[in-house]
Amino acid sequence: xxxxxxxKSILIIxxxxxIRRFAFxxxxxxxxxxxxxxxxxxxxxxxxxxxxxxMVLLDLVLPDRDGWVILEELKRDPVLxxxxxxxxxxxxxxxxQNRAFVMGASGYLTxxxxxxxxxxxxxxxxxxERGSEMSCTGSITTAS
Numbered sequence: 001x002x003x004x005x006x007x008k009s010i011l012i013i014x015x016x017x018x019i020r021r022f023a024f025x026x027x028x029x030x031x032x033x034x035x036x037x038x039x040x041x042x043x044x045x046x047x048x049x050x051x052x053x054x055m056v057l058l059d060l061v062l063p064d065r066d067g068w069v070i071l072e073e074l075k076r077d078p079v080l081x082x083x084x085x086x087x088x089x090x091x092x093x094x095x096x097q098n099r100a101f102v103m104g105a106s107g108y109l110t111x112x113x114x115x116x117x118x119x120x121x122x123x124x125x126x127x128x129e130r131g132s133e134m135s136c137t138g139s140i141t142t143a144s
Contacts, residue, residue: 008054008126009033013043013070014088015062019111023057023088026115027122040065047074053083055125057109060089060096068103075104084125088113 010032014020020036027034035050037043040062047053056074060067071087074080084106089096097108107125109118 010055010057011035011047011053012057013037014059015039026118030119039063040070043070044073047080056083056085057088058085060087060091071103086125
């Protein structure tokens with residue numbers, strides 16, 4: 001049985017159509033309202049134009065603008081700075097994960113991820129409490 005996530009909106013910023021569609025299907029089936037952007041510019045526009053955004057799932061490797069820049073811009077925006085951002089990337093080195101957390105990411109998912117791992121990470125982030133961080137590579141662990 002899924003929880004009721006009605007009213008919770010997630011923006012996926014991901015350039016790979018197959019991954020974006022996969023994440024959309026998984027999250028939509030969970031009851032989230034899911035928005036999709038295929039590049040950083042479109043993602044920024046959508047984030048800034050969406051009232052009550054609950055979370056952003058952000059790829060770091062984007063064709064038009066670096067995902068790191070998008071993360072920084074979202075965290076600098078006074079309206080969006082409190083929206084949790086989960087980085088969704090093939091970049092898996094500890095310094096990249098640490099950099100994402102230092103820049104304000106709430107979580108880090110390493111691609112590829114299965115439906116169960118994605119659902120768990122997103123649900124944990126939506127209910128994330130200030131001061132805690134999460135890092136995911138198929139399962140959720142707490143970053144110290």
